[in-house]
Amino acid sequence: MKRLAVMCLSMLALARPGQAQPPVPALPGAAEIRAAARSPALEQALRAALAENAGAPDEKPKANFGSDAPTAFARQFSEAKLPNCLHEDGLKRQPTFFLSGYLALPFILVAGARGRCQF
Numbered sequence: 001m002k003r004l005a006v007m008c009l010s011m012l013a014l015a016r017p018g019q020a021q022p023p024v025p026a027l028p029g030a031a032e033i034r035a036a037a038r039s040p041a042l043e044q045a046l047r048a049a050l051a052e053n054a055g056a057p058d059e060k061p062k063a064n065f066g067s068d069a070p071t072a073f074a075r076q077f078s079e080a081k082l083p084n085c086l087h088e089d090g091l092k093r094q095p096t097f098f099l100s101g102y103l104a105l106p107f108i109l110v111a112g113a114r115g116r117c118q119f
Contacts, residue, residue, distance in 0.1 A: 085117035093117070 028036075083089045085108050094111035096104045111117045 082116075082118045085112045085119050090117045 083092060085091075091104065091107060091111055093116040094107055094114070096107045099107065108117075112119050
């Protein structure tokens with residue numbers, strides 16, 4: 001609040017009565033904006049672009065770099081869900097220290113207790 005008061009007082013001190021203020025430029029009206037947007041060169045370029053693409057078949061829009069968004073979403077969704085502890089991907093979030101088969105049974109129980117997979 002104190003800063004605001006100091007700033008207002010300094011602005012009043014800078015504005016001297018009797019000194020001419022610079023004129024404020026007039027903002028363009030709606031008619032001037034429409035006239036600038038409807039230039040003949042712009043209209044001609046738009047008509048040429050529409051004529052070029054008129055015969056092109058509608059293609060499925062792709063995401064950047066050629067990736068397919070639904071496929072990426074499905075992959076991320078399958079990675080996010082908890083796997084079943086007794087299936088092959090049950091220990092994908094639990095380290096087994098290179099043990100497999102029957103030697104991995106204790107790790108399956110630990111993964112279930114930690115919530116890394118579901119039974």
